[in-house]
Amino acid sequence: MSKQDGSARQVSAASVDSTTSPILHVDLDAFFASVELLDRPDLVDQPVVVAGKSARSVVTAANYPARRFGVRSAMPLSQAMRLCPRAVVLEPHFEKYQHFSSQVMAIFDDMTPLVERLGIDEAFLDVAGARRVRGTPAEVGQLIRQRVRDETGLACSVGAASTKFVAKLASGRAKPDGLLVIPAAQTLEFLHPLPVSALWGVGAATEATLLRQALHTIGDIAHTPLAVLRRTLGDALGTKLYELSNGIDPRAVSPGRVEKSIGHEMTFETDIDDDDVLNRELLRMSTKVAARLRAAGSEAGTISLKLRYGDFTTITRARRLAEPTDLARTIYAEARAAYEAVGQHPPVRLIGVRAENLAPAGGAQPSLWDADESWRDAERTVDGVTRRFGRDSIRPAALLTGRPRSGPQAPRPEPHD
Numbered sequence: 001m002s003k004q005d006g007s008a009r010q011v012s013a014a015s016v017d018s019t020t021s022p023i024l025h026v027d028l029d030a031f032f033a034s035v036e037l038l039d040r041p042d043l044v045d046q047p048v049v050v051a052g053k054s055a056r057s058v059v060t061a062a063n064y065p066a067r068r069f070g071v072r073s074a075m076p077l078s079q080a081m082r083l084c085p086r087a088v089v090l091e092p093h094f095e096k097y098q099h100f101s102s103q104v105m106a107i108f109d110d111m112t113p114l115v116e117r118l119g120i121d122e123a124f125l126d127v128a129g130a131r132r133v134r135g136t137p138a139e140v141g142q143l144i145r146q147r148v149r150d151e152t153g154l155a156c157s158v159g160a161a162s163t164k165f166v167a168k169l170a171s172g173r174a175k176p177d178g179l180l181v182i183p184a185a186q187t188l189e190f191l192h193p194l195p196v197s198a199l200w201g202v203g204a205a206t207e208a209t210l211l212r213q214a215l216h217t218i219g220d221i222a223h224t225p226l227a228v229l230r231r232t233l234g235d236a237l238g239t240k241l242y243e244l245s246n247g248i249d250p251r252a253v254s255p256g257r258v259e260k261s262i263g264h265e266m267t268f269e270t271d272i273d274d275d276d277v278l279n280r281e282l283l284r285m286s287t288k289v290a291a292r293l294r295a296a297g298s299e300a301g302t303i304s305l306k307l308r309y310g311d312f313t314t315i316t317r318a319r320r321l322a323e324p325t326d327l328a329r330t331i332y333a334e335a336r337a338a339y340e341a342v343g344q345h346p347p348v349r350l351i352g353v354r355a356e357n358l359a360p361a362g363g364a365q366p367s368l369w370d371a372d373e374s375w376r377d378a379e380r381t382v383d384g385v386t387r388r389f390g391r392d393s394i395r396p397a398a399l400l401t402g403r404p405r406s407g408p409q410a411p412r413p414e415p416h417d
Contacts, residue, residue: 006064011178018138020184021160022128023253025167026144028104029155029176031121032061035100036090038153047087051077056267056349060092064176097121098295100152107147111140116253122171124164126253141179162187163249169198187247192219199244201237209233221245262292263304263354271310271347278351282335283328285353290328293355299324300355303334307342308350317341324359331355 012018028034032050037043047066051057057077069084081087101120108115111134114126127140134140141158148156155177159170162184170190174180182190195217196202196210213232215221221229222245229238243249264285272278282305293300304318317338325331335353 006176007068008173009175009178010173010180012138012181016138016181017183018136018141018160018181020162021137021167021181022126023161023164023167024125024127024137024141024144025159025161025164025171026108026123026125026141027157027159027168027171027175028121028148029157030061030063030067031100031154032092032097033063033066033090034154035096036093037063040090043088043090047071047084049077049080049084049087049089050092051080051089052267053089053091054267054269056269058267062087100154103152104148104154104156107144107151111144113255114253115255124167124253138179138181141181145177145179163247164251164253165200165244165249166191166247169194188219188222191245191247192217192222194218196221199241201240201244206233206237218245260358261304261354261356262289262296262298262300262358263306263352264288265306265350265352267350268348271349273347278339278348279336281351282339282353283332285351286332286335287328289353289355290326290331293326293358294361296358297361298355298358299326299361300331301357301359302355303331303338304354304356305335305338305342306350306352306354307339307345307348309346310349311346312349313346314350315342318356320357324357324361326361 033048036050037048040048044063045065047069048063049059049066049071050061051059054077059071059073059075059077059080061073062071062080066080066084066087069087071080071084071087077089081089097120104121105115105117105123108123108125112125112127112130114129116124118124125140125144127134127137130140134143137160141160145156145158148154157171157174157177158179159167159172159174159182160179161167161170161182166182166187170180170182196215197207199218199221202210209232210216210221213224215224221241224242226239226242229242232238233241266281266285289300300321301324302318302320304316306314306316308314319334319338321330321334331353
């Protein structure tokens with residue numbers, strides 16, 4: 001597939017016929033880095049990395065000049081700086097990303113009611129019904145790109161195709177700041193030369209299995225008997241890859257889709273064995289996770305704890321809730337219970353809290369007596385204060401300690417490309 005640094009960029013001519021390509025995938029280019037550069041236009045042409053300023057930080061995002069040196073999201077910052085010593089490191093500001101994401105999603109919603117959000121910086125749109133008002137899919141895609149640039153200062157790339165899978169591949173190929181249309185009749189021509197790693201569901205292990213079978217391209221898979229793929233990969237994955245490689249993807253754009261999980265992680269400058277410090281970080285992250293759940297109108301059915309030790313051994317522990325929640329108090333209680341259940345363990349390098357098994361808020365049958373009602377009102381009041389005055393304007397008293405925090409980084413958003 002196309003390189004993440006934009007060197008294999010491919011865009012469509014203005015005359016392209018997009019009438020058979022009503023599914024758009026819109027992806028903001030290097031979103032976190034681009035948002036940070038709005039305040040630093042002097043750095044636009046320089047390599048920029050978004051990360052906490054710590055030797056143990058990981059790259060949250062990198063702009064395209066940095067990517068040309070091989071810098072990628074989720075890479076240790078120390079490695080990124082070895083690859084690109086001239087890179088400028090900017091700290092992440094998640095509240096900015098949420099603000100600009102809301103603006104962009106509002107533009108999508110203005111184009112069509114059929115918008116399926118995929119996290120903070122990308123979405124699928126079905127614009128088949130927008131033709132009379134907005135024009136062809138290609139014209140809608142160009143209009144979206146122009147509005148996003150005019151109203152936010154950001155750039156986005158758009159892929160248009162007859163299926164979601166091909167539209168997403170096309171937007172990746174169009175990066176940065178491009179539009180690529182794949183007419184339905186050209187789907188296989190576009191797909192078949194691509195490497196097997198471009199298929200959804202093909203990770204490193206599956207790719208190695210396919211390469212051992214001399215299956216190097218999507219076209220190779222398309223021309224392999226389905227029975228052979230099922231024997232090699234299992235019924236479910238074999239069938240899925242066979243269908244995708246032949247351009248079969250019947251999934252519709254689903255506006256009701258919610259995020260699968262919401263989480264925060266903390267990497268410490270030095271490994272921590274102090275339970276008080278770790279519990280304070282659990283509370284801090286639980287508070288942030290709860291606020292994001294409420295902002296998304298979601299509740300969690302499962303709370304997951306993540307611990308990583310100095311040797312990079314990582315464990316997770318999940319606790320299913322009796323009732324879904326968006327309350328920090330409940331999330332923290334479950335995360336702390338999961339932590340205590342681990343028992344003795346080495347000093348901690350990274351700790352994380354994640355809300356999983358999400359569903360729209362209010363979907364569960366309400367109890368006759370809601371023991372958490374006062375806490376819910378209090379946390380929503382806090383949400384209002386932080387929206388007005390900033391995320392650090394109010395916090396749990398347990399976090400207002402004078403005790404040093406042993407040098408953890410500021411919480412960072414999850415890596416994005």
